[in-house]
Amino acid sequence: xxxxxxxxxxxxxxxxxxxxxxxxxxxxxxxxxxxxxxxxxxxxxxxxxxxxxxxxxxxxxxxxxxxxxxxxxxxxxxxxxxxxxxxxxxxxxxxxxxxxxxxxxxxxxxxxxxxxxxxxxxxxxxxxxxxxxxxxxxxxxxxxxxxxxxxxxxxxxxxxxxxxxxxxxxxxxxxxxxxxxxxxxxxxxxxxxxxxxxxxxxx
Ligand SMILES: N[C@@H](CCC(=O)N[C@@H](CS)C(=O)NCC(=O)O)C(=O)O
Numbered sequence: 757x758x759x760x761x762x763x764x765x766x767x768x769x770x771x772x773x774x775x776x777x778x779x780x781x782x783x784x785x786x787x788x789x790x791x792x793x794x795x796x797x798x799x800x801x802x803x804x805x806x807x808x809x810x811x812x813x814x815x816x817x818x819x820x821x822x823x824x825x826x827x828x829x830x831x832x833x834x835x836x837x838x839x840x841x842x843x844x845x846x847x848x849x850x851x852x853x854x855x856x857x858x859x860x861x862x863x864x865x866x867x868x869x870x871x872x873x874x875x876x877x878x879x880x881x882x883x884x885x886x887x888x889x890x891x892x893x894x895x896x897x898x899x900x901x902x903x904x905x906x907x908x909x910x911x912x913x914x915x916x917x918x919x920x921x922x923x924x925x926x927x928x929x930x931x932x933x934x935x936x937x938x939x940x941x942x943x944x945x946x947x948x949x950x951x952x953x954x955x956x957x958x959x
Contacts, residue, residue: 758784758785759807759809760799762788763956764958766919766922767806768805769955769957774826775826776952777835778833785809787805823911834910836911842910852890856887856919859887859890860887860926866883887930895939905942914946916942916943921943921947921957
């Protein structure tokens with residue numbers, strides 16, 4: 757299997773950390789959406805990452821769908837139960853973080869993709885508000901003990917920790933340690949674990 761995309765993308769990285777966590781071997785093809793869009797198109801005509809190139813020739817896109825497949829191929833995995841309340845809660849926690857990350861990526865693209873005079877500050881402010889709201893929800897889940905961030909970690913731990921690191925770097929005025937101390941501590945714990953250490957975001 758080959759994972760296409762940079763670990764600097766939180767969507768690619770959450771797939772990579774999941775693969776590492778369940779011990780599934782893969783190669784990493786480091787392609788950037790900014791610089792290598794044409795090369796990425798041969799794997800995903802929409803030029804988005806992550807893409808997982810399966811050994812049977814299929815190309816999977818969308819981190820949630822990729823992870824679902826990886827976990828299905830990992831008998832005995834404990835990141836996501838097969839059914840029940842715990843599964844639903846874990847998927848919701850992941851969804852809150854991936855929605856927050858979508859807003860962060862939009863905020864990064866706004867000044868990059870538009871001429872300076874067309875960048876709309878109220879839109880960016882709205883995105884920052886949405887990111888903040890997502891983090892407030894996740895901090896509350898951390899306070900409730902939903903994110904162990906240890907050997908009993910779930911897919912929510914992996915996604916939230918990867919997401920926090922990305923947000924703290926790319927949206928530092930929103931993802932401030934003083935406002936979200938539990939998420940910051942949780943991320944630090946997770947980042948010290950082998951599955952995370954194995955997939956360091958590129959500079
Ligand atoms: N919902 C997607 C989001 C993936 C995503 O936004 N990837 C970004 C990189 S961080 C990308 O490919 N951007 C290029 C583009 O949208 O044109 C997922 O979970 O895989």
